[in-house]
Amino acid sequence: MPHRYIKKILSANVYDVAVETPVSPARSLSKRMDNNILFKREDLQPIYSFKIRGAYNCISQLSQAQQASGLVAASAGNHAQGVAMSAKYLGINATIVMPKTTPDIKVSSVRALGAEVILHGDSFAQAYAYSLTLVADQGLVYIHPFDDEHVIAGQGTVAVELLRQVQGHVDAIFVPVGGGGLIAGMSVYIKYLRPDIKIIGVEPEDACCLKVALDAGERLILPEVGTFAEGVAVAQVGKLNFELAQQYVDEVITVTTDELCAAIKDIYDDTRAVTEPSGACAVAGLKKYVEREQAKNQTLIAVSTGANLNFDRLRHVAERAEIGEGREAVIAAQIPERAGSFKGFCKALGDRNITEFNYRYSNESQAQVFVGVTLKSGEGGREPLLEELSSANISAVDLSDNEMAKTHIRYMVGGHAAVEHEVVYRFTFPERPGALLKFLDTLGQPWNISMFHYRNHGSAYGRVLVGMQVPPEDKAKFEGYLDELGYAFNEETHNPAYQLFLAP
Structure with missing residues (x-):
């Protein structure tokens, strides 16, 4: 041969x-x-x-x-x-x-x-x-x-x-x-x-x-x-x-x-x-x-x-x-809701630069922040950063490998909402003129849309994060309906990024 x-x-x-x-x-x-x-x-x-x-x-x-x-x-x-x-x-x-x-x-x-x-x-x-x-x-x-x-x-x-x-x-x-x-x-x-x-x-x-x-x-x-x-x-x-x-x-x-x-x-x-x-x-x-x-x-x-x-x-x-490249980390951190907290957080980061900071008031005691942080040259990964934050009594979750967080949540940080029976799904669907409207028409069934975020990067497929109000007794019926839609989807209700920043 x-x-x-x-x-x-x-x-x-x-x-x-x-x-x-x-x-x-x-x-x-x-x-x-x-x-x-x-x-x-x-x-x-x-x-x-x-x-x-x-x-x-x-x-x-x-x-x-x-x-x-x-x-x-x-x-x-x-x-x-x-x-x-x-x-x-x-x-x-x-x-x-x-x-x-x-x-x-x-x-x-x-x-x-x-x-x-x-x-x-x-x-x-x-x-x-x-x-x-x-x-x-x-x-x-x-x-x-x-x-x-x-x-x-x-x-x-x-x-x-x-x-x-x-x-x-x-x-x-x-x-x-x-x-x-x-x-x-x-x-x-x-x-x-x-x-x-x-x-x-x-x-x-x-x-x-x-x-x-x-x-x-x-x-x-x-x-x-x-x-x-x-x-x-x-x-x-x-x-x-x-x-x-x-x-x-x-x-x-x-x-x-x-x-x-x-x-x-x-x-x-x-x-x-x-x-x-x-x-x-x-x-x-x-x-x-x-x-x-x-x-x-x-x-x-x-x-x-x-x-x-x-x-x-x-x-x-x-x-x-x-x-x-391993030069930036995306994290969710919890800081006290009081004057000087942000300054204290920056001090805990040492000489690392903040590339992104998303915050909105949530409650009187704690605030969740979505942060991009430049890692030090030769730092060898994200662990040293997380360890230093922990030493400063700052609770942090690494979201650098969390696709939903990087594609959707970083643009949606705005505080928790009182939404009953919310479930969250991530979809991809073929992108062409009118595709988003068709998607909404197809999705518009007995369940209420409680959250919606759409992104397209010039590729053949659009990406959507959707929150729906679905009572527990309707869950099986709802997922059967999603299967019939024919769009690729993943449930994200238990994703830590959603739970930290948007969940009821």
């Missing part, structure tokens, strides 16, 4: 449209982590993503009859642009089916490349199913984003360039994983020539389809997929990709949303490029590997895979980067 792929990779046709991307030294990150860290800059491709390689190689291999039939692909992002640009160069008609939730910037980019865009469904799965009806009804040729030998071979050209550009000793290469096309192509080529180099896949914790598959020994389908890193938000790794990963991938590391945001900042600091979350995945995994292994003086390479980031997501990235 490897020889077949090596031949396909070496004969892959990508440079009609793709470019050979540079390897950039990450000087600041290297110094900070005591390793030689390099970035393979696939964010510098004409479509700002490596996806152009696999798409063009696949399309250019089609027969004249297949090309004359026209192409179809389902994608909400980079693969769509890769297919559209490749088809335009080759003079082939292309249709891209995109979910209705796809941000306008991506739809406009695909249309500007000459492809016909059909908006269908709220998810990739629905867009994909519709694209297959076009294959059956119109005879179009489907271009798969990752589970195809020619696509895998096209992505493998990243490895060909990399081993030519970095000829000295390399300890490990970190590769983002969605459906697995890039890591399949890169790993089979690198392990064939340089089996001493570790190949490490990196996935978001809430979209880790390859890790789950490798652990189980079979391709499983994730019941839910996180959408922050849209470029790697895939529920099931490809069949061909999984077979290659089982043989040639050393391990898979998972990373959090906050760690992705910190990695985006790291890449910006060293290159002045703003990558998308999936594009920073490898850097986040590299940093986690260095910390876990206490690695020193190694040569480590991260593939920066894409820079198609919606501008309105930058606020969210900036908010979370410091927490992801």
Whole structure:
């Protein structure tokens, strides 16, 4: 099997449209982590993503009859642009089916490349199913984003360039994983020539389809997929990709949303490029590997895979980067409701800076405050801060890993309300014009809405925190109704952030 792929990779046709991307030294990150860290800059491709390689190689291999039939692909992002640009160069008609939730910037980019865009469904799965009806009804040729030998071979050209550009000793290469096309192509080529180099896949914790598959020994389908890193938000790794990963991938590391945001900042600091979350995945995994292994003086390479980031997501990235880097803690603290308490609290923090302080009067004796605190350089985590507050007789709860607190509560601190039978749920729903109104119409049943907070970060999904007045005897009926709604949800009634700041 490897020889077949090596031949396909070496004969892959990508440079009609793709470019050979540079390897950039990450000087600041290297110094900070005591390793030689390099970035393979696939964010510098004409479509700002490596996806152009696999798409063009696949399309250019089609027969004249297949090309004359026209192409179809389902994608909400980079693969769509890769297919559209490749088809335009080759003079082939292309249709891209995109979910209705796809941000306008991506739809406009695909249309500007000459492809016909059909908006269908709220998810990739629905867009994909519709694209297959076009294959059956119109005879179009489907271009798969990752589970195809020619696509895998096209992505493998990243490895060909990399081993030519970095000829000295390399300890490990970190590769983002969605459906697995890039890591399949890169790993089979690198392990064939340089089996001493570790190949490490990196996935978001809430979209880790390859890790789950490798652990189980079979391709499983994730019941839910996180959408922050849209470029790697895939529920099931490809069949061909999984077979290659089982043989040639050393391990898979998972990373959090906050760690992705910190990695985006790291890449910006060293290159002045703003990558998308999936594009920073490898850097986040590299940093986690260095910390876990206490690695020193190694040569480590991260593939920066894409820079198609919606501008309105930058606020969210900036908010979370410091927490992801371990330079900021978010805590809830209880201080006496009397003059001088805030000054005493600041004194207990020592020389740490307060980045955020949310407070409202609650009762005559105690006040709950929501605080962001910059940690000292070399402090080694949040424990010293919590211990110092405890020594000053200040009760504090660490909310740095509490998603609801960081997404919703920090914007809602306003005191407790006398609401009877309140239950709290966190929802995500497909984002498109009118989506919030539709959500409210759907939710508007016999139970009263007692609290509502909505946030969207320019992504395909909106986030809502909802309080509902539901008597205990109605709880089972209410949750059955939520199941019928079809929106992903989690109950947060017992979340400490809610209990501390908003609960009756």
